[in-house]
Amino acid sequence: MLYVPLVIAYLFRRLAWAVVLLFGITLAVFLVVHLSGDPTALYVGPEGTREDYEMVRAALGFDRPLPEQYGRFLLRAVQGDFGRSLRHQQPTLPLVLTRFPATLKLALVAMALAVALALPLGILSALRRNSVLDTFAMAFALSGQCMPTFWLGILLILVFAVQLRWVPVYGGEGLAALALPALTLGVWAMARTARITRSSMLEVLHQDFLRTARAKGISEWGVVLRHALRNGAIPIVTAIGLELGNLLGGAVITEAVFAYPGVGRLAVEAVVNKDVPLLQAVVFTVAASLILLNVAIDLLYMALDPRVRLA
Amino acid sequence: MRIVLGALALVVLLAGVAQGQPKPVIVVQSGEAATLDWHMHCDKNAHEPDRQIFDTLLRRDLKTLKLEGNLAESWRLLNETTWQFKLRRGIKFHNGEPLDAAAVKYSIERMLNPKQGAPGRTSIATIDHVDVVDASTVNVVTSKPFPLLPVRMSPGHCGTVGIVPPKYIEQVGDAGFAVKPVGSGPYKFVEWVKDERLVLEANRDYHRGAPAIERLVFRPVPELTTRVAALLSGQADLVSDVPPDQMAKIKASGVARTEVSTLGGFVIMVKITNYLMPGPWQDARVRRAINYAIDMDTIIKTVLEGHGHVLGVPLEREAFGFNPAMKWWGYDPERARALLREAGYANGFEMTLHAPNRRYMNDIEVMQAMAAMLGKVGIKANVQVWEQSVYTTKWRKRELLPAYMTAWGGAGVFDGDLLVNSLHSKSALAIHKNEALDKILEEAQGTNDPEKRRALYFKAQEIVFEDAPIIKAYQQAHIFGISNRLDWKPWIDNMLFLYDARLK
Numbered sequence: 182m183l184y185v186p187l188v189i190a191y192l193f194r195r196l197a198w199a200v201v202l203l204f205g206i207t208l209a210v211f212l213v214v215h216l217s218g219d220p221t222a223l224y225v226g227p228e229g230t231r232e233d234y235e236m237v238r239a240a241l242g243f244d245r246p247l248p249e250q251y252g253r254f255l256l257r258a259v260q261g262d263f264g265r266s267l268r269h270q271q272p273t274l275p276l277v278l279t280r281f282p283a284t285l286k287l288a289l290v291a292m293a294l295a296v297a298l299a300l301p302l303g304i305l306s307a308l309r310r311n312s313v314l315d316t317f318a319m320a321f322a323l324s325g326q327c328m329p330t331f332w333l334g335i336l337l338i339l340v341f342a343v344q345l346r347w348v349p350v351y352g353g354e355g356l357a358a359l360a361l362p363a364l365t366l367g368v369w370a371m372a373r374t375a376r377i378t379r380s381s382m383l384e385v386l387h388q389d390f391l392r393t394a395r396a397k398g399i400s401e402w403g404v405v406l407r408h409a410l411r412n413g414a415i416p417i418v419t420a421i422g423l424e425l426g427n428l429l430g431g432a433v434i435t436e437a438v439f440a441y442p443g444v445g446r447l448a449v450e451a452v453v454n455k456d457v458p459l460l461q462a463v464v465f466t467v468a469a470s471l472i473l474l475n476v477a478i479d480l481l482y483m484a485l486d487p488r489v490r491l492a
Numbered sequence: 493m494r495i496v497l498g499a500l501a502l503v504v505l506l507a508g509v510a511q512g513q514p515k516p517v518i519v520v521q522s523g524e525a526a527t528l529d530w531h532m533h534c535d536k537n538a539h540e541p542d543r544q545i546f547d548t549l550l551r552r553d554l555k556t557l558k559l560e561g562n563l564a565e566s567w568r569l570l571n572e573t574t575w576q577f578k579l580r581r582g583i584k585f586h587n588g589e590p591l592d593a594a595a596v597k598y599s600i601e602r603m604l605n606p607k608q609g610a611p612g613r614t615s616i617a618t619i620d621h622v623d624v625v626d627a628s629t630v631n632v633v634t635s636k637p638f639p640l641l642p643v644r645m646s647p648g649h650c651g652t653v654g655i656v657p658p659k660y661i662e663q664v665g666d667a668g669f670a671v672k673p674v675g676s677g678p679y680k681f682v683e684w685v686k687d688e689r690l691v692l693e694a695n696r697d698y699h700r701g702a703p704a705i706e707r708l709v710f711r712p713v714p715e716l717t718t719r720v721a722a723l724l725s726g727q728a729d730l731v732s733d734v735p736p737d738q739m740a741k742i743k744a745s746g747v748a749r750t751e752v753s754t755l756g757g758f759v760i761m762v763k764i765t766n767y768l769m770p771g772p773w774q775d776a777r778v779r780r781a782i783n784y785a786i787d788m789d790t791i792i793k794t795v796l797e798g799h800g801h802v803l804g805v806p807l808e809r810e811a812f813g814f815n816p817a818m819k820w821w822g823y824d825p826e827r828a829r830a831l832l833r834e835a836g837y838a839n840g841f842e843m844t845l846h847a848p849n850r851r852y853m854n855d856i857e858v859m860q861a862m863a864a865m866l867g868k869v870g871i872k873a874n875v876q877v878w879e880q881s882v883y884t885t886k887w888r889k890r891e892l893l894p895a896y897m898t899a900w901g902g903a904g905v906f907d908g909d910l911l912v913n914s915l916h917s918k919s920a921l922a923i924h925k926n927e928a929l930d931k932i933l934e935e936a937q938g939t940n941d942p943e944k945r946r947a948l949y950f951k952a953q954e955i956v957f958e959d960a961p962i963i964k965a966y967q968q969a970h971i972f973g974i975s976n977r978l979d980w981k982p983w984i985d986n987m988l989f990l991y992d993a994r995l996k
Contacts, residue, residue: 222889225920270670350725450524
């Protein structure tokens with residue numbers, strides 16, 4: 182079914198694009214940060230004189246022309262060195278990588294929570310189209326998509342941590358640490374996935390092959406799960422894959438609200454402190470993982486639908 | 493739904509298991525230290541834990557605000573440029589290293605060394621070198637008279653000298669010291685898990701006696717609402733910079749209370765340039781008119797809900813050299829209009845007020861209220877709000893013209909020298925130039941005699957008054973949220989110092 186050389190060629194092509202894309206992304210971040218002023222001010226004491234300022238500026242390399250600064254960055258970056266964080270005075274990449282697992286864990290739990298809710302919700306809505314259940318489920322999904330992460334996070338904290346005291350506001354061990362942030366982060370993905378599941382199920386539910394399946398005497402649930410869901414899966418998988426990307430990137434606000442020690446918080450901190458090298462490393466890592474994720478989804482398509490060709 | 497309920501049930505179970513151990517005192521902060529090396533930051537979030545870990549030669553008496561001995565038992569001026577400190581004997585760093593004259597010399601000269609890159613270096617740059625006289629005596633030699641030297645040897649948020657252990661730093665290097673500090677303060681460093689927690693424990697051998705609290709944990713929680721929620725849920729014991737609108741909620745919770753500190757807060761002011769940007773504001777009469785137009789009392793009563801007070805002269809009332817007889821321009825819109833007419837601006841003019849975004853308590857609203865009041869006398873003021881990091885960059889480059897909000901003080905200095913930082917034309921924060929003022933402030937900086945120095949600051953305040961380079965300075969109160977189990981009062985510089993804290 183899969184031709185190995187073809188897959189390898191495809192991977193190489195994607196990889197080449199990834200390099201171009203990452204190059205563009207780092208350039209964009211670099212320009213945006215530098216256009217809003219150079220970061221020196223934040224690294225000189227408040228009583229520092231003009232001379233102190235110039236000294237620090239030169240030490241940080243911000244006195245050089247922008248193209249030169251970017252060139253230096255690139256030269257080091259291709260060797261895997263993203264420079265030292267201005268604030269932490271440590272190499273940036275390890276700083277990001279040590280926090281990455283926490284963010285990944287949060288995103289995966291949020292995704293699992295979202296999918297566990299969204300699939301049954303979407304399937305049931307499609308099967309009982311226009312019923313009270315459908316209306317209720319879709320209203321639920323819609324409100325999930327409407328709620329701002331920040332607001333929902335605070336609301337959950339006030340109810341479950343302050344009033345009921347079931348979980349800590351931040352920190353904690355295992356599930357207790359993840360429950361509220363994962364719920365907050367996952368709601369949007371849940372809502373979107375539920376709606377996409379519903380519409381793609383609706384599309385396949387009335388097709389001929391399902392009638393054939395039923396005619397073969399397969400149970401109704403067998404028809405729905407094995408035949409309908411499998412055929413309606415591509416948009417759902419796409420949605421889930423893209424959502425996982427959103428979750429990785431979207432963890433910024435959730436991590437800030439719940440004081441969760443992940444990459445998102447590092448990103449906020451880097452922005453606030455104009456820590457350019459750290460910001461570059463964060464953006465690079467997240468972008469690289471999103472690109473990898475996209476490749477993985479494409480490969481998954483092929484497994485799901487043999488008609489998808491490696492174009 | 494069942495999955496969610498199941499998960500929640502499990503969470504409840506786990507949360508229950510986690511309880512039952514004695515809880516350390518937990519301080520939640522808005523951010524985390526980048527380094528715990530006292531000499532290497534000017535950062536509140538780093539200073540707060542460092543204040544527990546390190547100690548200084550002198551400190552201030554809480555009631556009188558007078559400097560008193562700490563690691564040094566006495567100090568005196570030997571000649572115009574030499575200060576002698578006699579150290580208390582037998583004090584050791586947490587690792588057992590002796591805190592002697594050599595350690596003091598090392599600490600001061602380390603911070604002074606330009607290669608070290610200490611951000612607070614400028615504040616002590618008048619020091620030339622330090623001589624060790626004997627194991628418990630040091631002479632600090634300055635290049636010219638430096639009356640502020642004792643202040644720089646007492647706790648303060650930036651530009652003050654914390655005493656650090658030379659042998660340990662030599663052993664672990666600057667990078668090692670930054671993440672695993674050793675000091676001689678009331679609490680010892682235990683562990684630091686970045687982004688999660690910084691744990692300290694009581695120093696049983698502290699020279700003033702062991703602190704009552706066994707364990708302290710500092711936790712970075714970037715969101716203010718989350719910090720307050722942590723206090724309300726009983727998860728945290730101490731939160732600083734609580735906004736006034738959260739006070740009622742904390743008071744009503746039954747688990748925590750608020751404490752308002754009016755001492756030593758930031759001195760906040762809106763500075764107006766007289767030379768960097770041409771315009772009506774170059775005329776002192778116009779700047780006085782602007783002051784007459786602002787009803788600062790009402791702004792403080794409403795926007796700050798009463799948590800502040802008007803100063804006028806940008807100097808803390810407790811500061812050395814503050815002239816209590818000094819009255820600033822009052823609130824009188826009629827006179828404001830008259831002055832504007834006199835200056836030739838009967839039809840008013842337009843100006844921009846640059847505001848920081850949540851740097852000071854309700855800062856944007858304060859400036860919007862000012863703009864509205866200026867509107868009533870015919871000055872169309874537009875408030876331009878800048879994001880924090882952009883704001884800092886722009887003020888460094890003196891691009892926030894013709895007027896911007898800034899603050900000084902609140903760092904435990906309590907000295908007329910603060911006028912230098914806010915108003916000397918060479919200061920990084922100043923956008924106003926008055927040569928007479930510059931001269932007097934420089935003279936005061938080089939005068940050791942307290943009476944002469946006080947007289948110079950009185951004179952400086954008169955010049956500031958006439959010249960009106962700022963819009964009515966005010967001080968904001970600092971509001972702390974404290975759990976009911978913790979007995980603690982804010983320290984004079986509003987930095988957390990938890991030596992005196994105890995559990996009820």
